[in-house]
Amino acid sequence: MTASAHPHTRVMVELGDRSYPVDIGPGVRHALSGIIAGLGAQRVAMVSARPDDWLPDPGVPSVVLRARDGEADKSLATVEELCREFVRFGLTRSDAVVSCGGGTTTDVVGLAAALYHRGVPVVHLPTSLLAQVDASVGGKTAVNLPEGKNLVGAFWQPSAVLCDTDYLQTLPATEILNGYGEIARCHFIGAGDLRGLPPAEQIAASVALKASVVSADERDSGLRHVLNYGHTLGHALEIVTDFRLRHGEGVAIGTVFAGRLALALGRIDEARAAEHLEVVRGYGLPFALPADADPGRLIEVMRLDKKATDGLTFVLDGPGGPELVSGLAEETVATALAGMDRADPYNRL
Numbered sequence: 046m047t048a049s050a051h052p053h054t055r056v057m058v059e060l061g062d063r064s065y066p067v068d069i070g071p072g073v074r075h076a077l078s079g080i081i082a083g084l085g086a087q088r089v090a091m092v093s094a095r096p097d098d099w100l101p102d103p104g105v106p107s108v109v110l111r112a113r114d115g116e117a118d119k120s121l122a123t124v125e126e127l128c129r130e131f132v133r134f135g136l137t138r139s140d141a142v143v144s145c146g147g148g149t150t151t152d153v154v155g156l157a158a159a160l161y162h163r164g165v166p167v168v169h170l171p172t173s174l175l176a177q178v179d180a181s182v183g184g185k186t187a188v189n190l191p192e193g194k195n196l197v198g199a200f201w202q203p204s205a206v207l208c209d210t211d212y213l214q215t216l217p218a219t220e221i222l223n224g225y226g227e228i229a230r231c232h233f234i235g236a237g238d239l240r241g242l243p244p245a246e247q248i249a250a251s252v253a254l255k256a257s258v259v260s261a262d263e264r265d266s267g268l269r270h271v272l273n274y275g276h277t278l279g280h281a282l283e284i285v286t287d288f289r290l291r292h293g294e295g296v297a298i299g300t301v302f303a304g305r306l307a308l309a310l311g312r313i314d315e316a317r318a319a320e321h322l323e324v325v326r327g328y329g330l331p332f333a334l335p336a337d338a339d340p341g342r343l344i345e346v347m348r349l350d351k352k353a354t355d356g357l358t359f360v361l362d363g364p365g366g367p368e369l370v371s372g373l374a375e376e377t378v379a380t381a382l383a384g385m386d387r388a389d390p391y392n393r394l
């Protein structure tokens with residue numbers, strides 16, 4: 046903790062001269078004016094999906110542009126609309142953009158900032174738990190095409206991220222759970238046991254883990270794969286359930302599965318595999334395969350996973366920690382899937 050008007054934890058994303066702070070705690074949004082002053086921006090475009098009174102004072106002349114959270118508006122059309130608004134406002138490349146919203150908003154505004162005048166500084170104010178622990182940190186920005194999610198994007202690191210935990214007070218329970226899916230998988234990729242900690246500490250630890258991975262592999266050329274723990278099956282579950290299962294829920298079930306698969310391959314022992322189930326259940330997350338998810342179809346979709354350059358590919362725990370494991374036999378994966386519990390997917394636990 047550092048002493049200030051708003052008690053908060055600071056995590057640094059270390060990237061040389063592009064390093065930036067992620068501040069976590071109640072009221073940290075009010076640090077915005079200091080950050081904008083530090084950037085030397087004369088004007089700010091605030092792109093927000095939340096009510097106007099959620100926006101802190103940026104301390105310089107600003108315009109508030111309305112955004113909508115959700116995958117439908119995470120599009121090139123929105124990027125173009127935002128950039129046109131920036132021009133009308135007279136935003137220059139030495140000014141700044143601020144995003145305030147869920148992960149869909151931080152992604153689309155991040156890409157608009159990356160492209161406008163070939164890049165203007167952006168500060169994220171993530172308002173969902175998932176955006177605070179994951180989407181707003183690390184500099185990946187993207188939008189969707191009708192052909193698929195996140196197909197067009199850029200690496201563009203923010204200048205700062207303010208994870209104001211006050212924002213989470215209005216977040217629906219399903220969205221809280223969605224964020225916990227990402228927090229739960231941190232248990233197995235180096236964050237240690239975060240169960241029972243106050244939410245701000247869980248967020249800070251998850252951000253610190255992501256920050257360390259991003260510092261070591263900014264452009265996703267290897268190590269950054271560990272962040273995809275639980276995601277091979279998780280993504281497939283989102284797809285086969287037509288996105289009725291939230292991303293974090295898919296990741297939670299995928300994390301349990303990663304434990305079973307690592308056990309089947311002799312990479313971890315029974316106790317470590319059981320820990321996967323225990324941790325996921327402990328966060329109140331779903332741990333069973335949806336009763337209507339066909340294993341054959343899941344395997345088919347997992348073959349198309351973007352990590353899968355060499356057959357069925359998973360991030361799995363092992364003696365040397367989590368690593369990418371490729372070329373798994375279909376039978377091994379099918380057997381591990383058959384060993385999973387089954388449940389009604391929409392009877393959330």
Ligand SMILES: NC(=O)c1ccc[n+]([C@@H]2O[C@H](COP(=O)([O-])OP(=O)(O)OC[C@H]3O[C@@H](n4cnc5c(N)ncnc54)[C@H](O)[C@@H]3O)[C@@H](O)[C@H]2O)c1
Nearest residue numbers: 114115147148149150172173175176179180185212215216
């Ligand atoms: N760039 C990255 O590295 C990265 C990493 C993970 C996820 N993502 C992206 O993040 C997106 C998912 O983010 P998300 O889960 O935040 O989705 P989202 O932006 O759709 O927000 C989820 C829901 O929560 C609501 N919401 C957000 N904040 C709220 C608040 N404070 N009070 C009440 N309701 C609130 C939203 O309106 C929405 O209905 C996906 O598009 C994913 O691709 C990006």
Ligand SMILES: [Zn+2]
Nearest residue numbers: 227276292296
């Ligand atoms: Zn994820």
